[in-house]
Amino acid sequence: MSKKELKEMSFLEHLEELRKILIRATLAIIIMATVVFFVSDFIFDSVIFGPTRTSFVTYRFFCDLSHYVGFKDSICVESLPFIIQNTDMEGQVNILVWICLVAGFILSFPYILWLLWGFISPALYEKERKNAALFIFVASILFFLGVLFGYFVVIPMSVNFFATFKVSDIVQNHFTLDSYIGMVKTSLIASGLFFELPIIIYFLTKLGLVTPAFLRKYWKYAVVIILIVAAIVTPPDVVSQLIVAIPMLIIYEASIYISVLVHKKQLKENG
Template sequence: MAKKLKNEMSFLDHLEELRWLLVRSTLAIIVMSTLVYFVSDYIFDTIIFGPTHPDFITYRFFCNVSNYLNFAENICITELPFTIQNTSMEGQVNVFVWTCITAGFILSFPFILWELWKFISPALYQNEKKNAKLFISVASILFFLGVLFGYFVIVPMSINFVATFRVSDIVKNEFNLESYIGMIKTAVIASGLFFELPIIIYFLTKLGLVTPAFLRSSRKYAIVILLILAAIVTPPDVISQISVAIPMLLIYEASIFISAFVIKKEKKNEQLSQ
């Protein structure tokens, strides 16, 4: 029997397709997580705990910038006064497993995007279906850029802030391992997904749920929100806050441009079809 066309499929058929999308994506994450297992020593010693060292590349970069600008008080980091400890019997096992799964998700993200594209492509026009490679490439690049931004900017700035903040000299910072790893995972994944905003805006504009006018009118609120977020995750110095806020604002402005481009293209297609 010939296979049903997706636009002729019932609701239950679509649910079946979605189920297999989730199954294949889960298998991809498991495969990549297994590969991560074999380089777990490097993942933990060099990547995960890299920002705990004062000579981490981000700290050195901002130190050089502050020296170059001749700040009266530079932001060079000579020590990070905290220790990381495990306080539960299964703590290190749980951290190890979930770190491998998180890394597996990040590495398999392009495949997950491909599966998602295959699921939604029947609802697109024929000329839009040809943009599969472009969609996967752009979305993957944005996600990985977001992950790098989270790791090299947000994570070290957050660590520096919480490590040096004290309510009293009596209190010593001894961070729980799961809390430390959780902060890194949240910052990295959240940044990666935030950098997908232009892609999300593209599809929301195609669906008529978002317009450039709405995004422009909401710009002032977006700026305030992003500045607040930047102030929360960074130390109380201008350079750090600007370094976090500017890329986020650029992503928002890019989303406005993409939304306007979609609207303009649709109007042009309507005129050609008349």
């Protein structure tokens, strides 16, 4: 479809194209969710509930790091004093469905990107349309890196923090299955989408909605927000907070650098 054809399409025709994309994306998610369903025992026992065990790789890494920097056992996770319980009759069924759908979305993300690219590519120049494979590859890698960051960093940090936080020794932590799964879903999807920030900034800069000057101006606010988030989801020690904050700061800096490149190219093309 050429730019001319795109411009000649009516609003309803655009909606029809978008509807087709949503249907295809939904089918892809359902198909992948069905695949996940057949390995759901492994997904729940080894993946979803992995961070609830002190033997989880992240906790072992922190313990080894604690010994390496001379902190002894100060940041070792020796116990996670909580239990997860289901309080709703249909709770476990709902959780199974949601986890399959979330996993289906994550696994089908490259295909969803390909569908979205097909929707917006007619509005791009021929040279930009040729970069479809690169765009989908880079965006997919960033998303999967974000999901891994959420799983191996954000989730175990959050579990450790909330499991050990107490207002009184009288109160015991009995987390509901729904609240735990909600935290897992939010951490995975939010981290994956946050790592898409460079791609988002690329398009926003091309559209003129964001400039490098704008991103630099609010850099200090972004740093404060990132540090606050890191402090919330980590134990009260500097090492843990830096491990969470540094990758997020790198992503933000990378976004600024991409915005600079796009802005310079636009200025050059405009003469």
